[in-house]
Amino acid sequence: MSEKDKDEVSEAQIAVHWQEENYYHPSPQFSAQANMTDPSIFERFSLENFPECFKEYADLLTWDQYWHTTLDTSDAPCWKWFVGGKINASYNCVDRHLKQHKNKAAIIYVPEPMDEPHVTLTYQALYVRVNEMAALLRDFAGLKAGDRVTLHLPMTPDLPVTMLACARLGVIHSEVFAGFSGKACGERAADSGSNILITIDSYYRGGHLLDHQEKLADSIKASEANGQKIDKVLVFRRYPGKHSSKIPMLEGRDYFIDELLKDYQGKRVDPVSLPAEAPLFMMYTSGTTGKPKGCLHGIGGYLSYATATSKYVQDIHPEDVYWCMADIGWITGHSYIVYGPLALAASSVMYEGVPNYPDAGRPWKIAEELDVNIFHTAPTTVRMLRKAGPDEPKKYNYHFKHMTTVGEPIEPQVWKWYHEVVGKGEAVIVDTYWQTETGGFLCSTLPGFQAMKPGSAGPGMPGIHPVIFDENGNEVEQGSGIAGNLCIKNPWPGVFQTIWGDRDRYVENYFGKYCKNRDSKDWRDWPYFTGDAGMQAEDGYYRVLGRVDDVINVAGHRLGTKELESACMVVDAVAEASVVPISDELKGTVPVIYISLKPNFQASTEIEQAIIRAIESEIGKIARPRHVYIVPDMPKTRSGKIMRRVLGSISNRADVGDITTLANPEVVEEIRKMVQED
Numbered sequence: 066m067s068e069k070d071k072d073e074v075s076e077a078q079i080a081v082h083w084q085e086e087n088y089y090h091p092s093p094q095f096s097a098q099a100n101m102t103d104p105s106i107f108e109r110f111s112l113e114n115f116p117e118c119f120k121e122y123a124d125l126l127t128w129d130q131y132w133h134t135t136l137d138t139s140d141a142p143c144w145k146w147f148v149g150g151k152i153n154a155s156y157n158c159v160d161r162h163l164k165q166h167k168n169k170a171a172i173i174y175v176p177e178p179m180d181e182p183h184v185t186l187t188y189q190a191l192y193v194r195v196n197e198m199a200a201l202l203r204d205f206a207g208l209k210a211g212d213r214v215t216l217h218l219p220m221t222p223d224l225p226v227t228m229l230a231c232a233r234l235g236v237i238h239s240e241v242f243a244g245f246s247g248k249a250c251g252e253r254a255a256d257s258g259s260n261i262l263i264t265i266d267s268y269y270r271g272g273h274l275l276d277h278q279e280k281l282a283d284s285i286k287a288s289e290a291n292g293q294k295i296d297k298v299l300v301f302r303r304y305p306g307k308h309s310s311k312i313p314m315l316e317g318r319d320y321f322i323d324e325l326l327k328d329y330q331g332k333r334v335d336p337v338s339l340p341a342e343a344p345l346f347m348m349y350t351s352g353t354t355g356k357p358k359g360c361l362h363g364i365g366g367y368l369s370y371a372t373a374t375s376k377y378v379q380d381i382h383p384e385d386v387y388w389c390m391a392d393i394g395w396i397t398g399h400s401y402i403v404y405g406p407l408a409l410a411a412s413s414v415m416y417e418g419v420p421n422y423p424d425a426g427r428p429w430k431i432a433e434e435l436d437v438n439i440f441h442t443a444p445t446t447v448r449m450l451r452k453a454g455p456d457e458p459k460k461y462n463y464h465f466k467h468m469t470t471v472g473e474p475i476e477p478q479v480w481k482w483y484h485e486v487v488g489k490g491e492a493v494i495v496d497t498y499w500q501t502e503t504g505g506f507l508c509s510t511l512p513g514f515q516a517m518k519p520g521s522a523g524p525g526m527p528g529i530h531p532v533i534f535d536e537n538g539n540e541v542e543q544g545s546g547i548a549g550n551l552c553i554k555n556p557w558p559g560v561f562q563t564i565w566g567d568r569d570r571y572v573e574n575y576f577g578k579y580c581k582n583r584d585s586k587d588w589r590d591w592p593y594f595t596g597d598a599g600m601q602a603e604d605g606y607y608r609v610l611g612r613v614d615d616v617i618n619v620a621g622h623r624l625g626t627k628e629l630e631s632a633c634m635v636v637d638a639v640a641e642a643s644v645v646p647i648s649d650e651l652k653g654t655v656p657v658i659y660i661s662l663k664p665n666f667q668a669s670t671e672i673e674q675a676i677i678r679a680i681e682s683e684i685g686k687i688a689r690p691r692h693v694y695i696v697p698d699m700p701k702t703r704s705g706k707i708m709r710r711v712l713g714s715i716s717n718r719a720d721v722g723d724i725t726t727l728a729n730p731e732v733v734e735e736i737r738k739m740v741q742e743d
């Protein structure tokens with residue numbers, strides 16, 4: 066880029082220095098069995114055929130009544146899909162499979178303790194449990210269609226059973242990740258207006274039976290402080306019949322579910338036939354600022370999108386053993402452990418605990434035992450497993466045909482380890498880019514016929530038409546490699562319907578920036594803004610550079626934190642890298658780099674120098690960091706995302722704020738000492 070061009074770089078633009086990677090191709094064996102091998106799907110799902118193309122997805126479901134309007138835009142940008150249709154999600158994920166698959170594993174549950182046996186719920190067993198739970202929710206808790214209920218449940222089968230029981234009644238479930246505090250749960254319960262809270266006494270994590278009921282008092286307090294009374298608390302027990310919490314039950318409010326269920330044995334509840342656009346669930350997501358947003362997803366649109374993407378991108382066939390090692394407390398688990406796979410009558414594995422308990426070989430041991438052949442996880446977990454046990458996968462005799470990564474950009478170095486070592490060079494990989502708000506994948510390769518490119522998510526999915534805008538709303542030239550704000554031109558069935566109770570925020574956040582006419586009822590006037598910076602390479606593949614507010618502006622040069630981090634990974638000793646800006650009088654901001662090392666490497670100035678050299682050669686002198694700190698561990702959220710905010714505050718000597726929800730709050734003080742007493 067010439068000096069002159071540099072001055073003309075718009076706000077939305079981020080300099081892209083990341084090298085293009087080589088393609089990897091799916092094996093002929095994979096392609097021969099893939100669910101989608103027909104490139105003409107992109108023609109069928111072209112904008113000319115929008116929105117009717119999505120009929121193909123909706124037809125994967127069983128409808129009580131067929132719809133008359135594919136997309137209703139009358140309340141733009143709150144889109145309604147498949148209007149006129151009637152449907153039930155629980156019926157689609159359970160009942161409709163009984164005829165052919167009642168004896169097939171729906172959920173294979175792996176408890177964390179090594180000495181507890183796996184639990185298999187067949188479709189028939191799931192049907193029985195969902196019905197009895199639905200009867201309890203309706204007749205004991207008094208819940209009916211349209212009511213909200215808050216779940217604060219970890220990874221036991223009780224969670225999908227409860228979700229499907231809610232779906233059977235049309236009750237809107239709002240699951241709060243079990244790792245979140247009681248306060249976080251209570252605030253969300255209040256925001257959603259839930260008067261019923263469903264929790265569990267305890268669960269295993271990292272070798273300990275955690276007392277989860279301990280959080281209940283804070284939930285109730287926070288909910289009431291925000292104006293919502295909780296009338297009943299329904300408590301699962303990790304070991305039915307045995308209370309594993311030191312917290313006593315409050316009479317008249319708290320009830321053991323296993324005791325209540327005795328009254329509902331053998332009960333059957335007809336699935337309630339609901340309008341396609343009725344809400345199925347809400348899921349809270351944190352914005353960069355402000356209170357969490359309750360993203361509302363509708364039954365017909367969401368379920369058809371989750372089902373179709375599970376079929377064509379996850380490539381799930383009836384005979385596969387599919388394992389998504391996410392937590393159902395996140396959207397990934399909703400779409401790709403529960404709703405998508407079960408709608409396809411798949412066998413979905415769920416694991417209670419942490420991936421490295423008792424050691425970093427656990428996932429591969431589970432894969433071997435269950436003969437898992439589709440595996441789904443996040444880059445943060447891949448990095449952790451690579452750090453803790455780089456050679457572990459080789460010790461286990463499993464074979465994946467397919468692997469997924471989701472949640473953040475994956476560094477090419479890490480991708481290659483995932484491919485060569487975890488995937489044994491045999492598995493295809495899909496890098497799936499999406500959001501809580503989007504219900505399902507936005508960008509990914511279709512694994513049967515599109516090549517993989519490490520570090521790139523891939524092209525837009527069929528029927529998803531991405532566009533990159535600059536700050537002024539001009540379209541960045543397609544395939545130009547110029548970065549900008551990543552948007553989607555059109556609505557799609559999986560997109561959320563609104564933010565619970567805050568339509569204005571929904572419109573402002575996701576559509577405000579690029580909508581030219583707020584009165585318009587034409588979807589073409591309402592591009593969806595993802596909040597991510599991205600670029601499209603010549604081959605049409607998108608690379609996500611991170612949230613637009615996560616960029617570092619060095620001397621007017623916007624650098625994506627992710628590509629700086631990726632450059633660090635070129636140094637062999639590096640396990641994880643995190644880059645934050647600190648203010649600089651001359652350059653505005655400059656990067657500071659935090660590094661954690663693989664086992665058997667010691668911090669040294671050689672490693673620090675190697676990292677600086679890597680940044681200079683991969684990106685340029687402009688990005689030369691002020692400091693490289695080699696730290697024992699990164700501050701992380703319970704879901705494994707590195708908390709750049711905390712590192713940023715330490716670097717800038719600002720208040721680190723609330724760190725109580727971190728997985729490892731103790732490292733914060735260690736890092737602070739290292740940096741501030743430097």
Ligand code: WT7
Binds near residue numbers: 473498499611
């Ligand atoms: C944000 C959404 C999608 C389920 C889990 C996260 C980032 C997500 C990728 C990917 C690059 C990615 C984006 C997005 N992201 N997937 N494959 N490559 N970035 O859901 O918590 O709603 O986060 O995660 O920045 O906006 P979420």
